[in-house]
Amino acid sequence: MSLRKLPRVVKKFLSARLLGPCDMLFAFTLVSFLPNLKVLSVRCTSLSKPALVIFLEELKKLKVLNISHCIITENPPPAPMNILTKLDESILEKTSRLDKFLTCMSDSCIMCLGTLNDEGLMWWYKYEEDIWKVDEVRSLAI
Ligand SMILES: [Zn+2]
Numbered sequence: 102m103s104l105r106k107l108p109r110v111v112k113k114f115l116s117a118r119l120l121g122p123c124d125m126l127f128a129f130t131l132v133s134f135l136p137n138l139k140v141l142s143v144r145c146t147s148l149s150k151p152a153l154v155i156f157l158e159e160l161k162k163l164k165v166l167n168i169s170h171c172i173i174t175e176n177p178p179p180a181p182m183n184i185l186t187k188l189d190e191s192i193l194e195k196t197s198r199l200d201k202f203l204t205c206m207s208d209s210c211i212m213c214l215g216t217l218n219d220e221g222l223m224w225w226y227k228y229e230e231d232i233w234k235v236d237e238v239r240s241l242a243i
Contacts, residue, residue, distance in 0.1 A: 128152035132159035157195040
């Protein structure tokens, strides 16, 4: 059965879209409350690498992960912010089991730069709604 055909209330528990910075505490909370999550979208925010690893290792049923326009940091705060410019092998290996993995880490992308300028705090909220829907995972763009 495709995700789109599920009743809305069920879908709510299968998909989640994060709006703020994603730290490890949040990652742990999310995986413990929504262990069966299939679609996760953490766009335009700051995401620490350990938090990303938690998602990839703990969400066993995860099929779609969208981390477009995120600032990926090497260490969780309060460690000095070391922004990754590309994902390393250990992460890529973990994402290989996903059906779909969306990422965008570009210094020429207006959405990435926006995330950086606003330090991952919902900068897109200020823009037209449609902008952030453009490359949103299809099941979330409702
Ligand atoms: Zn981008």
